[in-house]
Amino acid sequence: MADKDIYENMEVMEAAPQPKGNPPKIPAPWRPRARGIVTAVLLLLSLALATSLLAVTLLYLRAQIKLQGVEEAVQKLQVSLQPDNASDASAKGSDSLQLLDEAQAGVRMLKAQLGNVSAARTAVQDGCSDMLTKLPRGWRFYGGNFYYFSQEKKSWDEAERLCVSQDSHLTSVSSQAEQEFLSNETQGKGRWIGLTNRGTEGSWRWVDGTEYRADASRGFWAPNVPNNYDCVHTEPSKRNLWNDNKCTRHFRWICKQAHGPAGL
Structure with missing residues (x-):
């Protein structure tokens, strides 16, 4: 009985339940190395x-x-x-x-x-x-240009103003290679780009002054768009192709500071 009384007031420590499936991963010390x-x-x-x-x-x-x-x-x-004289000149x-x-x-x-x-x-x-x-500061360099991929979300106008405050604009896309680079870097997030048709419906333009070429850009649009909206973002559910949307919607965005010639 004495031995039994000893354990009556002691807490029983239960083993922590182990999660099902794969064992927990131990984080590797990659940050200092990176x-x-x-x-x-x-x-x-x-x-x-x-x-x-x-x-x-x-x-x-x-x-x-x-x-x-x-x-x-x-x-x-x-x-x-x-x-010195006339004869000398001759x-x-x-x-x-x-x-x-x-x-x-x-x-x-x-x-x-x-x-x-x-x-x-x-x-x-x-x-x-x-x-x-x-x-x-997180900018990335590709093809002679600098790109910034935001982590927060803003409207199209707010995103463009923030890009301008950093001596840049919402990105233009001037080649298939650039489109693929941006698609690979978006990490499955929809992002505003600098394409708009404000002012003239159906007349698209890049805010950084790059010439918009409809024929060369046709393959960058998602199926069945544009749909009469004024601002364009990448659509991750459609292989990061372009989709027009309300400019007041909030998405992440891509700034571009151009250092090379633009054009498709």
Whole structure:
């Protein structure tokens, strides 16, 4: 009896019920590893962009030096061609004047090339800045463009305003490859894109200014649409093809900041 009294006031600890089916998965420590991979990729990307910027800068400096040398030579030629008297002018003749014209044309060509190099240098600098600021914030780079896939839902107009606030627009789709990229990245979520026919029913346009081509885009629409609505989103139940809908509906969205030529 004494032994029995000992256990009367003790709680009986029952084993936790085990879920049926597959055993619980132990989460793998992937986050630190993923962060390390992202950091390494960004470092390599930064190095590549810095190398490109250095190469373009050196090209720019060499072009400047060459232009300066040619301009000095042209100035000397102009001085040498100044006639001291009428007979001297006749002696120097039209051949020398033609040489001067050719030299001046060369100067103009070098200036144009220098302008192109300067534009390329600016583009590389802008690319470095965009890469280093956008990629860590969740933007993705594809085909010369940056894309942002939202996690929250907004109306079409609210989504476009948020894209504009980030120097972008709701995405246009300018090729089959781009359509497939967006479809693969949507993760089964309907998302607003930048196609609308507001203002003129049936006349579709991209808000980023990309030309809308009906024939080339026909295969991107879901069956039996559009249906007289003004804004377009991807429809996951229909292989992420396009579906028109009320602009006030709330969907996730895709922003696009274009850095390459658009067009199908």
